[in-house]
Amino acid sequence: MQIQETVPLDAPEHCPGPSSENAGTASACEGCPNQQICASAPRGEDPDLPLVVERLKEIKHKILVLSGKGGVGKSTFSSQLAWGLSLEEDKQIGLMDVDICGPSIPRIMGVEKEEAHQSSKGWSPIYVCPNLAVMSIGFLLPSEDSSVIWRGPKKNGLIKQFIKDVNWENLDYLIVDTPPGTSDEHLSLVQFFKNSGIDGAVVVTTPQEVALQDVRKEIDFCRKASIPILGLVENMSGFVCPSCKGKSNIFTITTGGGEALAKEMGLPFLGKIPLDPLIARSCDFGKSFIDECPESPASEIIIDIINKIDESLQKRQ
Numbered sequence: 001m002q003i004q005e006t007v008p009l010d011a012p013e014h015c016p017g018p019s020s021e022n023a024g025t026a027s028a029c030e031g032c033p034n035q036q037i038c039a040s041a042p043r044g045e046d047p048d049l050p051l052v053v054e055r056l057k058e059i060k061h062k063i064l065v066l067s068g069k070g071g072v073g074k075s076t077f078s079s080q081l082a083w084g085l086s087l088e089e090d091k092q093i094g095l096m097d098v099d100i101c102g103p104s105i106p107r108i109m110g111v112e113k114e115e116a117h118q119s120s121k122g123w124s125p126i127y128v129c130p131n132l133a134v135m136s137i138g139f140l141l142p143s144e145d146s147s148v149i150w151r152g153p154k155k156n157g158l159i160k161q162f163i164k165d166v167n168w169e170n171l172d173y174l175i176v177d178t179p180p181g182t183s184d185e186h187l188s189l190v191q192f193f194k195n196s197g198i199d200g201a202v203v204v205t206t207p208q209e210v211a212l213q214d215v216r217k218e219i220d221f222c223r224k225a226s227i228p229i230l231g232l233v234e235n236m237s238g239f240v241c242p243s244c245k246g247k248s249n250i251f252t253i254t255t256g257g258g259e260a261l262a263k264e265m266g267l268p269f270l271g272k273i274p275l276d277p278l279i280a281r282s283c284d285f286g287k288s289f290i291d292e293c294p295e296s297p298a299s300e301i302i303i304d305i306i307n308k309i310d311e312s313l314q315k316r317q
């Protein structure tokens with residue numbers, strides 16, 4: 001199933017797409033909240049697309065990390081995935097944060113006080129260890145507050161600049177931490193990554209019913225945009241008591257949680273990561289949880305999920 005990737009998901013019926021000749025002026029545009037923006041935006045295929053494709057050519061595997069809801073642990077999982085993949089020292093890993101309104105990767109990766117530097121080859125990512133580089137769109141924002149009111153074309157322009165100008169060099173894996181839901185950022189990512197290929201998306205949810213509902217929309221978005229789904233991760237799946245190690249469920253699971261949803265939607269279920277205060281602590285201190293607490297059951301589960309993702313990517317080659 002292929003859709004016009006540039007048509008927003010909340011667009012009116014018969015939306016011609018923001019880059020079409022009659023964007024903002026067609027009869028279908030009447031009453032659309034984006035009409036003004038579309039009417040004034042540039043037309044046709046983006047002339048910078050070849051530059052974006054050239055930049056992304058150096059990256060072997062590209063993985064999007066998505067969630068329907070905010071706060072379910074998407075950035076936490078993205079960071080663990082990056083740390084975990086970097087344990088193979090001969091592999092080069094990049095972690096890219098495109099959450100314009102709430103970039104949290106710099107803090108989680110312990111680089112929030114760093115500044116990105118520009119060279120003749122573009123922006124250099126920040127290395128947290130020799131084979132793990134991090135870059136956040138937050139490093140390019142003029143001020144923390146200005147981004148919150150940005151809409152469609154301006155966000156799209158910033159994401160394009162970000163993808164085009166960051167000099168990752170040769171990467172084996174690029175993990176892209178996205179904002180929650182299906183917003184302008186996702187449409188831009190699909191537009192800029194489509195010609196160089198996205199290997200797939202990992203979708204993160206909690207077992208809570210409201211989170212699962214939104215995940216269905218995320219899965220639908222991936223299917224419409226022809227993004228393969230590598231699998232579903234259930235995060236905050238029960239609480240492990242630090243003293244007795246007993247597990248209790250925090251969210252009432254009425255429809256079977258992430259595992260049942262994955263089965264229903266015909267997707268691989270990658271695993272259940274428990275709520276563990278030590279995961280939150282590692283993130284707050286910018287450390288790798290799997291390095292800090294290798295013996296923890298949560299670490300074993302995270303490593304198992306990473307291995308499953310890696311195996312599925314190798315099979316796709």
Ligand SMILES: Nc1ncnc2c1ncn2[C@@H]1O[C@H](COP(=O)(O)OP(=O)(O)OP(=O)(O)O)[C@@H](O)[C@H]1O
Pocket residue numbers: 067069070071072073074075076077099102104179180235236237273274275276277278279280281283284
């Ligand atoms: N398994 C876990 N155990 C304990 N705390 C967790 C776990 N996963 C995430 N957290 C904590 O939950 C909070 C939200 O996580 P995170 O920022 O990764 O969510 P998110 O989905 O990326 O949010 P947003 O969509 O707003 O960017 C953080 O404080 C994080 O440390």
